[in-house]
Amino acid sequence: MTIVQQTESEFATRWVNLADPRLGAEAIAASDDFFAPKERLLDPAMPVFIPEKYDDHGKWMDGWESRRKRVEGHDWCIVRLGRPGVITGVDIDTSHFTGNYPLSASLDACMAVREPYDATWTEILPAVGLSGNSHHLHAIHNGET
Numbered sequence: 001m002t003i004v005q006q007t008e009s010e011f012a013t014r015w016v017n018l019a020d021p022r023l024g025a026e027a028i029a030a031s032d033d034f035f036a037p038k039e040r041l042l043d044p045a046m047p048v049f050i051p052e053k054y055d056d057h058g059k060w061m062d063g064w065e066s067r068r069k070r071v072e073g074h075d076w077c078i079v080r081l082g083r084p085g086v087i088t089g090v091d092i093d094t095s096h097f098t099g100n101y102p103l104s105a106s107l108d109a110c111m112a113v114r115e116p117y118d119a120t121w122t123e124i125l126p127a128v129g130l131s132g133n134s135h136h137l138h139a140i141h142n143g144e145t
């Protein structure tokens with residue numbers, strides 16, 4: 001598998017966003033979403049920052065946010081795509097997350113008719129480094145040339 005950077009315009013104009021909730025995609029499980037719910041991970045609108053907005057858990061953030069890990073392991077979120085299809089790329093968006101973003105992320109995928117918990121998962125994006133307040137666009141090549 002090859003990982004290639006793509007420009008945002010290629011990504012946004014060439015492919016259907018299979019993770020768009022308007023197609024039925026949903027975040028169905030997460031290891032932790034104490035500070036900001038996993039459902040915000042899939043919002044198709046551009047993320048916003050509202051300096052004066054707080055909720056029951058602290059500063060309101062427009063995205064998924066878990067508590068800091070103080071034990072081994074990593075946080076995860078399972079997203080059910082809105083339609084079957086070939087994943088050609090991903091945008092790991094850390095917009096407005098400047099001091100509380102993960103240092104890296106990886107993606108696994110599976111084809112599950114019912115429950116994804118019993119499916120065979122395949123890594124489609126090995127761990128990539130992340131920075132804050134950025135779009136991290138990566139093409140996914142599924143063995144095709």
